[in-house]
Amino acid sequence: xxxxxxxxxxxxxxxxxxxxxxxxxxxxxxxxxxxxxxxxxxxxxxxxxxxxxxxxxxxxxxxxxxxxxxxxxxxxxxxxxxxxxxxxxxxxxxxxxxxxxxxxxxxxxxxxxxxxxxxx
Amino acid sequence: xxxxxxxxxxxxxxxxxxxxxxxxxxxxxxxxxxxxxxxxxxxxxxxxxxxxxxxxxxxxxxxxxxxxxxxxxxxxxxxxxxxxxxxxxxxxxxxxxxxxxxxxxxxxxxxx
Numbered sequence: 427x428x429x430x431x432x433x434x435x436x437x438x439x440x441x442x443x444x445x446x447x448x449x450x451x452x453x454x455x456x457x458x459x460x461x462x463x464x465x466x467x468x469x470x471x472x473x474x475x476x477x478x479x480x481x482x483x484x485x486x487x488x489x490x491x492x493x494x495x496x497x498x499x500x501x502x503x504x505x506x507x508x509x510x511x512x513x514x515x516x517x518x519x520x521x522x523x524x525x526x527x528x529x530x531x532x533x534x535x536x537x538x539x540x541x542x543x544x545x546x
Numbered sequence: 547x548x549x550x551x552x553x554x555x556x557x558x559x560x561x562x563x564x565x566x567x568x569x570x571x572x573x574x575x576x577x578x579x580x581x582x583x584x585x586x587x588x589x590x591x592x593x594x595x596x597x598x599x600x601x602x603x604x605x606x607x608x609x610x611x612x613x614x615x616x617x618x619x620x621x622x623x624x625x626x627x628x629x630x631x632x633x634x635x636x637x638x639x640x641x642x643x644x645x646x647x648x649x650x651x652x653x654x655x656x657x658x
């Protein structure tokens with residue numbers, strides 16, 4: 427079974443750093459990009475960026491470039507989303523998704539989501 | 547920046563069929579040949595239900611179907627069931643625009 431399993435919920439203070447993870451299994455991890463998607467409380471889905479696990483090449487949405495960092499550890503088939511300085515506005519659920527069929531492709535499956543709460 | 551517009555809500559009675567749209571902001575119809583649709587129940591992760599406008603992944607009910615006309619993609623749910631009550635999002639690759647992928651704001655489907 428193809429699965430993406432994300433790390434658990436986090437509660438952080440503004441200014442703190444954070445890394446959340448997304449572990450892939452059941453498929454060739456380096457063959458498909460991983461995209462990250464944000465869902466703020468009660469809101470819709472926003473594409474943040476994608477990473478190619480084979481070479482760590484990244485593409486970011488302008489809304490997130492410079493504020494988050496995507497990375498990969500192929501040895502443990504895991505993708506990471508990192509913040510160096512969290513803001514209250516980063517409070518959201520973050521999903522990773524396997525990105526099929528290249529640029530014109532689709533997202534399947536999705537991880538279960540990681541809730542990040544940033545509050546002083 | 548490209549955008550996808552969806553109606554905020556649609557409702558129907560059990561057994562009915564409903565159709566709702568996802569309209570792109572550019573004038574290039576070809577840009578929307580690769581629309582995919584996702585179903586999200588409250589508190590759950592999104593689930594792919596259609597890709598490339600009208601293709602269903604394995605395991606997705608054939609009550610879900612998709613079509614496209616010009617820069618508008620549509621999702622039809624036939625034989626509406628209580629379990630179909632959820633939020634539905636469309637998305638598309640924007641090509642050279644940024645961000646590379648945009649989601650519609652979502653359509654809340656209510657089963658009366």
